[in-house]
Amino acid sequence: MSINDSKIPFLSVKEIDVFRGATHVLYNVSLHVFQGEIVSLIGANGAGKSTTLRTISGLIRPQKGTISYTPQNGVHALHSLDVEDIVKAGIGHCPEGRGIFSQMSVYENLLMGAFLRKDTTAIAKDLGEICEMFPILSERADQPAGNLSGGEQMMLAMGRALMGRPNLLMLDEPSLGLAPLVVETIFKHLEGINKEGVTILLVEQNAIMALALSHRTYVLETGRVVMEGDSSDLADDENVRKAYLGG
Amino acid sequence: MHWKNPYIVIVCITLIVSALLWGAERAVNDYILTIMQFVGINIILATSLNLTNGFTGLFSVGHPAFMAIGGYTTALLTFPAIKAPLFLPELPSWLLGIEMSFLPALVIGGLVAAATAFIIGVPILRLKGHYLAVGTIAFLVIVNVLLTNMSSITRGPLGLNGLSPFTNIWWIFLWVVVVCYVSWRIKFSSYGRAMISMRENEMAAECCGINLAHMRIMALAIGAFFAGVGGGLWAHLITALTPNTFSLIMAFNLVVMVVVGGSGSITGSVVGAIIFTTTIEIFRPIEEGFELYGVAEVLLALLLIVILIFRPKGLFGTKEPFSIPQTPKIRNIEVS
Amino acid sequence: MNFEYIAQQLINGLILGSLYALVAVGFSMIYGIIRLINFAHGEIIMIGAFTTLGLLSTLGLPFWLVIPAVILVCAGTGIIIEKAAFRPMRGAPQVTGFIASLGVSIMLQNLGILLLTAQPRNFSIPAYAQKTVKIGSVTCQLIDIVIIITAPLFMVMLMVIVNKTRLGRGMRATAENLDVARLMGVNVNRTIALTFAFGAGLAGFAGLMWGGKFGQIDPLMGFVPGLKSFIAAVIGGVGSIPGAILGSYLLGMAEIWFVGFLPPVYSSYRDAFVFGLLIIVLLILPNGLLGKNIEERA
Numbered sequence: 001m002s003i004n005d006s007k008i009p010f011l012s013v014k015e016i017d018v019f020r021g022a023t024h025v026l027y028n029v030s031l032h033v034f035q036g037e038i039v040s041l042i043g044a045n046g047a048g049k050s051t052t053l054r055t056i057s058g059l060i061r062p063q064k065g066t067i068s069y070t071p072q073n074g075v076h077a078l079h080s081l082d083v084e085d086i087v088k089a090g091i092g093h094c095p096e097g098r099g100i101f102s103q104m105s106v107y108e109n110l111l112m113g114a115f116l117r118k119d120t121t122a123i124a125k126d127l128g129e130i131c132e133m134f135p136i137l138s139e140r141a142d143q144p145a146g147n148l149s150g151g152e153q154m155m156l157a158m159g160r161a162l163m164g165r166p167n168l169l170m171l172d173e174p175s176l177g178l179a180p181l182v183v184e185t186i187f188k189h190l191e192g193i194n195k196e197g198v199t200i201l202l203v204e205q206n207a208i209m210a211l212a213l214s215h216r217t218y219v220l221e222t223g224r225v226v227m228e229g230d231s232s233d234l235a236d237d238e239n240v241r242k243a244y245l246g247g
Numbered sequence: 248m249h250w251k252n253p254y255i256v257i258v259c260i261t262l263i264v265s266a267l268l269w270g271a272e273r274a275v276n277d278y279i280l281t282i283m284q285f286v287g288i289n290i291i292l293a294t295s296l297n298l299t300n301g302f303t304g305l306f307s308v309g310h311p312a313f314m315a316i317g318g319y320t321t322a323l324l325t326f327p328a329i330k331a332p333l334f335l336p337e338l339p340s341w342l343l344g345i346e347m348s349f350l351p352a353l354v355i356g357g358l359v360a361a362a363t364a365f366i367i368g369v370p371i372l373r374l375k376g377h378y379l380a381v382g383t384i385a386f387l388v389i390v391n392v393l394l395t396n397m398s399s400i401t402r403g404p405l406g407l408n409g410l411s412p413f414t415n416i417w418w419i420f421l422w423v424v425v426v427c428y429v430s431w432r433i434k435f436s437s438y439g440r441a442m443i444s445m446r447e448n449e450m451a452a453e454c455c456g457i458n459l460a461h462m463r464i465m466a467l468a469i470g471a472f473f474a475g476v477g478g479g480l481w482a483h484l485i486t487a488l489t490p491n492t493f494s495l496i497m498a499f500n501l502v503v504m505v506v507v508g509g510s511g512s513i514t515g516s517v518v519g520a521i522i523f524t525t526t527i528e529i530f531r532p533i534e535e536g537f538e539l540y541g542v543a544e545v546l547l548a549l550l551l552i553v554i555l556i557f558r559p560k561g562l563f564g565t566k567e568p569f570s571i572p573q574t575p576k577i578r579n580i581e582v583s
Numbered sequence: 584m585n586f587e588y589i590a591q592q593l594i595n596g597l598i599l600g601s602l603y604a605l606v607a608v609g610f611s612m613i614y615g616i617i618r619l620i621n622f623a624h625g626e627i628i629m630i631g632a633f634t635t636l637g638l639l640s641t642l643g644l645p646f647w648l649v650i651p652a653v654i655l656v657c658a659g660t661g662i663i664i665e666k667a668a669f670r671p672m673r674g675a676p677q678v679t680g681f682i683a684s685l686g687v688s689i690m691l692q693n694l695g696i697l698l699l700t701a702q703p704r705n706f707s708i709p710a711y712a713q714k715t716v717k718i719g720s721v722t723c724q725l726i727d728i729v730i731i732i733t734a735p736l737f738m739v740m741l742m743v744i745v746n747k748t749r750l751g752r753g754m755r756a757t758a759e760n761l762d763v764a765r766l767m768g769v770n771v772n773r774t775i776a777l778t779f780a781f782g783a784g785l786a787g788f789a790g791l792m793w794g795g796k797f798g799q800i801d802p803l804m805g806f807v808p809g810l811k812s813f814i815a816a817v818i819g820g821v822g823s824i825p826g827a828i829l830g831s832y833l834l835g836m837a838e839i840w841f842v843g844f845l846p847p848v849y850s851s852y853r854d855a856f857v858f859g860l861l862i863i864v865l866l867i868l869p870n871g872l873l874g875k876n877i878e879e880r881a
Contacts, residue, residue, distance in 0.1 A: 059762055087768035099763035101756050112756050115749070116768035164768070306678045308685075374865055377620050377681040381817075382865055384810075385858035392855035495806075499689050502682060540701070541693035548690035555683050556671040 008070050010035040010199050011056070011168055016065030016079070018048075018055050025051050027223045028065075033168070033201050038194050040202040040210035040231065042244060043220035049203040050096050052220070053170050056201075057093045058083040071167050088116055092166030096173055098157040102146025106137055109145050109156055113163030123163070130159040133189065151182035158189065168199045175206040187213050207244035211235045219244075261424060268416055280416060282528050284484055287419035289520035291477045293504040294426045294513060299470030301511035301565070302439060304446025305463060306376070309383035310474050310501050311493035312390040313360040317475020318482040318493075319394065321356035322407050325349060325483070330409070337399035349413040353422075353479045360475025361468040368464040387498060394490040406489030407482075414484040422480065426473045430513045433469075442466060443565075446511070496544070503551050509561030514568055519561075523547065587720040592843040593836075594718075598727050598796070600835025601734035604828050605789035606812035607819070608741060609782025611827035614816070616758045616778050617673065619680045623664060623687035625809010627783045629695060631657045631790025632800040636706055646708070650791065657787025661779040670772070688806070695802025703801040706794040726795045733792075737785055738828050744781075745824060754778055758822070807854070811838075814861040820874025829873060834860075 009032035018026035026048045033039045041049050054060045056067055058081055067078040069089060076089045087093075092113075100109055110130060114123045131138035134155040140148060145156060154174055161169055171190070175183040187209055194200050204210035211217055211231045219227035219240065227234065234240050272280065296310050326335075328346045347355075371382045394401050401407070433439040442462055444452040453459055482488045500523060508519025530543035554561060606628060613621045634656050638649045668687050672680050714725045745751035756764040757774050765771055793808065794800045811834065819830025838857055842850045864871065 057766060059765065083765040084768050084770050087766065093766045095763055095766060099760055099766070101759045101763070103759055104752070104755055108752055108755075111749075112752060112764075112767045115753065160767075306681070370866055371862065374869075377677050378865055378869070380678065380681055381620065381813075382862055385861045388810075388858045389855045392852060392858075396851050496689065499685055502685070506682060539697060541696035544693040545690050545697060548686040548693070551686040552668055552683055552690075555675075555679055555686070559675060559679055 009033060010037075010070060011201065012066075012068045012070070013052070013056065014066045014068075016055060016062035016067065018051055018060060018062050020051065020060070025223050026055070026062075029220070029223070029225055030065075031218050031225065031228070033199060035167075035199055036194070036197065037216065038190070038200040038202060038214040040204055040214035040217045041220055042204055042207045042210050042217060044244075045205065046222075047220040048223040049220055050172050053093060053095075053172050053201070053203055055079075056086075056170065057091065058086045069168070084116075087164065090165070090167035092161040092164045092169045094157050094161045094169065094171040094174065097176065098153045100145045100148075100153050100156050100160070103144055105142050106145050106148070106156055107141040109160050110137070110163050113160035116164070126163055126165070130162060133192075134159055150178050151186070154178060154182070154186055155189075158186070158193075162193065162198075166198065168201065169193065170201045170203070172203045173205055174202070175204060175209060183209060207240070211245075257428070265420070268420060272416060281484075282524065284414065284416055284419050285528075286521055286524045287416065287423050288477055288480050288484065289501075289504065289524050290423050290517050291419070291426050291473055291480070292501055293508070293516040293520040293523075294423075294430055295470045295473030295477065296501050297505050297508075297510065297513065297516040298430050298433065298473070299466045300505060301509075301516070302434065302442040302446065303462060303466040305372070305466060306380040307383045307467060307470070308380050308495070308498045308502065309386045309390075310470070311495075311497045312387045313364060313471040313474035314478030314481065314497075315390055315394060315490065315493035316363050316478070317353075317356035317360040318478030318488055319356075319401055319407070320359045320475070321352045321479030322410050322482045322488055323400070324352040324355060325411060325413065326407070327411070335400065335402060349418065349483070353476050356479040357472040357475035360478070361472040364468040364471035365464060368467045372460065372463040372467060384495065384498075387493075387495060391490050391493065394493075401490070404490065406487060408487035410483055410486040410488065412483060412486050414480050419480055422473075422476055427513060427517070429469070429473075434513065443511070500547070503547055506551060506561055507554050509563035509565060511565030512561070512563035512567055515561055515563035518563070588843075590719070590721045592839055594721050594723055594727070594731075595843070596836035596839040597731050597832070598723070598835070599839055600832035601730045602789050602793060602796075602808070603812045603815045603835050604738060604831035605734050605785045605792075606809060607816040607827040607831045608738065608824050609786050610813050610816040611819075611821055611824055612754075612778050612782050615822035615824075616754060616775055617669070617680075618677055619669060620677075620684065620813070620821075621669075622681070622684035622809070622813075623668075623691060624684075624782065624786060625805040625807075625812065626688055626691040626695075627657050627660060627786035627805065628790035628793060628808055629800070629802060629805035630660055630691070631787030632706065632794035632804065633695070633699060633790075633802075634787065635791045635794060636704065636800065639708075650788070653787050653791050654784040657790070658780040658784035660787075661783025662776045664783075665776050665779040670775075688809075692803055692806065699802055701802060703799045706798055706800050708795040724796070726792065730792050730796065733788075737788070738824075741781065741785075742824060750774075750777070811857055814857060814864075816871075817861060818864050818871055820871030823871070823873045826871050826873035830871065 011033040013029060013031045015028045015030050016026055017024070017028060029048070029052060031039070031041065041052060043049050051060065055062055056078060058078060062079050065079065069076040069078050069091065071090055076086070078086055101112065104112070110127060114126070117123055136152050137156060137159055140152070145153065148156060158174070174186055178186070183206065190200060190202070190213060202210055202214060211234060214231045216229065217231045217234050218225050219234070227237070227240065235245070271283065292310065292314065296307070299305055299307050299310070324345055324347045326346065367386055371379065371386060374382045395404050397403070433442070441452070441457045444455065445457060445459060445462055449459060504519035504523045505516055507522065508515030508517070526547060527543050530546070534540050534542055606624065609624055610621065613619055613624065631653050634653045635649055638644045638652055639646065644652065664687060668683055669680060672683055708726065715722055716725055716728060745754060753764065753769045753774050754777070756767060757769055757771050761771055790805065793804070812831065815831040815834040816827040817830065818834060819826030819828065834857065837860070838853060841856050842853050
């Protein structure tokens with residue numbers, strides 16, 4: 001499968017420096033994602049993975065560097081756009097800890113995913129499709145989202161992100177706190193979503209699953225990209241095995 | 248700057264200021280002297296509030312209530328036994344007969360305020376953050392209502408007047424020195440460090456074995472003591488006392504002094520008190536001359552908001568501009 | 584103590600409760616969305632009352648036009664206050680916001696004194712609104728009926744907006760998790776500003792009604808009612824709109840009954856009673872009656 005046909009990366013993060021308060025968190029981080037790929041960003045706790053995603057989404061501004069997003073309709077300089085505009089451009093972010101609105105119903109959470117959309121019929125159709133993908137959501141449609149189990153919440157978060165019809169879907173540690181079987185199901189869904197044309201940028205502590213799912217991987221260590229390459233190559237690499245795959 | 252013996256510095260500063268005051272007493276007119284006395288009382292009030300709020304990170308807005316309690320207690324104790332039955336016929340007879348001299352009455356006023364702080368502190372200090380602030384406002388209102396209505400002791404809204412003008416610049420100076428000294432000793436002691444650790448991170452402090460409830464109540468009580476003394480000094484400066492003096496506006500003014508100066512900094516509270524009092528006095532003729540009542544408070548409120556937006560730590564932050572450490576600095580530690 | 588007296592006290596409680604409710608929902612909404620106890624909210628009552636006076640007497644506008652105008656002016660004031668004083672402080676520790684709101688409150692009070700003098704002014708609403716009406720054996724003025732009817736109407740409108748509209752979803756999402764709401768594309772600045780606008784508009788309406796009912800207004804009039812409305816919101820569960828409504832009517836009833844059914848010597852203690860109630864509720868039921876456990880983000 002030749003995903004790297006287009007020369008221009010879908011998402012291009014170039015040499016960003018990010019600070020949280022006075023602390024320097026990301027040093028000269030670069031990564032790119034081509035359309036149709038699944039790229040994963042792995043690393044230990046505190047490496048700066050979440051910060052990277054939050055910077056791409058616009059919640060944090062980089063001190064230096066650029067982030068460009070090049071979908072069908074032009075180039076967007078994400079590093080200077082508002083979060084609202086970044087979302088409008090087609091980037092969905094499934095945040096750390098899922099970030100579901102526990103006091104709103106499952107149905108309302110899904111609607112929040114489509115917050116910026118005006119096409120009501122299409123929204124209704126998408127709701128139906130999401131419920132087909134994750135039947136548990138239609139079962140619990142009117143219950144407060146806080147009642148769902150961890151795995152169900154992850155499905156809700158993914159469904160909610162998909163309701164925005166994103167071109168690029170970013171997920172922050174989807175496996176966090178979930179049982180291995182549940183993680184497998186989630187990752188299978190991600191594979192399916194990717195096959196339907198959604199480009200995925202995945203941040204994970206669970207390196208094994210991330211390397212298995214993604215086409216390419218970046219390794220982040222204390223704010224710096226220390227390795228990058230095809231996931232299959234990295235999975236065989238000595239250093240990566242020792243540091244992240246248990247030898 | 249490091250000083251080998253901090254006490255020499257304190258004595259020097261005290262002597263210099265005393266000399267200045269002695270000169271001022273002879274040189275300046277009564278009006279300015281009165282303003283200096285107000286500055287002094289505000290210093291006492293702001294510094295004691297800084298002790299409660301700034302050191303421990305509590306947020307108490309109830310300071311004027313302690314002032315009121317101390318003030319009324321002192322006033323009743325110094326009230327001439329001859330006049331008492333006329334003014335306050337319903338006062339219990341043992342109280343009627345008492346006529347104390349100023350200092351013991353002030354101290355007792357402070358102690359009564361501190362005792363009140365102990366009593367209400369137990370329930371109220373369980374609240375946190377802005378809920379504590381709201382709780383202390385409630386306390387302030389309740390005290391106000393009680394003072395206004397317990398006419399047998401307080402003469403209600405009319406208040407007490409004709410109090411003997413005991414307060415003078417030297418009494419105020421004495422108490423300024425005491426409150427600053429106490430604050431300074433506490434801040435640079437292990438006790439104070441425990442308080443400050445509470446402010447920075449409660450959970451971590453608790454894990455270090457610090458008894459949070461005990462610290463909170465002590466902070467409130469010590470602050471209340473000095474607030475009570477301040478109230479007594481106030482009463483005998485103005486020679487009159489009404490419940491309305493000790494209002495939320497006064498609480499707000501004290502908060503302005505502490506926040507502008509820097510919550511946690513003793514110097515900050517002193518400077519904040521000076522800025523505040525002089526601003527009010529400068530604007531008084533403007534207010535009266537141009538009938539622009541309220542302009543000083545508007546400006547002070549604006550100053551507060553501006554400081555909170557642009558320099559939330561205040562002028563001095565939590566630091567003092569010079570450091571007089573209690574323990575000698577350890578040099579050349581050998582690591583084996 | 585006869586039935587008429589009790590019925591009268593009930594009506595009075597409903598009137599006071601309705602007035603508190605109009606202000607308390609604003610407190611609750613603002614607290615819900617940005618965890619701020621907005622002390623300055625009570626002053627909007629004063630602004631509403633004086634705006635009404637100004638529009639009625641100075642500009643001579645007809646009353647039916649004045650009502651929406653006052654609501655709009657106060658909504659606008661709420662937006663201005665949010666933008667100038669509270670937005671720069673977003674993310675600061677909660678006590679900072681509280682001090683700032685105290686500052687705004689004092690500033691508004693003194694601006695009122697500065698511009699309008701502390702002198703109470705007479706507030707005369709059109710004569711027809713003062714007409715006494717008898718319902719059974721209970722007497723009240725027409726304006727009282729208006730208060731008892733319009734307040735719940737506004738409450739219902741507000742609940743519909745918050746629970747059934749896209750805007751309301753945006754507000755609730757922002758209240759729960761501001762950052763994630765942004766990731767959904769919610770313009771949180773606009774949403775928060777609108778929340779202030781709603782709250783302030785209702786408080787302004789309350790000010791109009793307050794002035795109309797009590798006949799006299801002064802720059803300090805908003806302070807104590809504002810505080811009491813806040814207490815009502817706390818009793819009901821601050822952050823919850825139904826809680827604010829419930830708390831308001833409970834507090835209104837309690838206050839009226841305290842004065843109405845205890846011997847008169849105690850009536851001047853009514854404020855102490857209300858504030859004592861606040862302390863008790865804060866200690867025993869920190870989330871109020873209907874409040875959810877809203878996590879404090881320290």
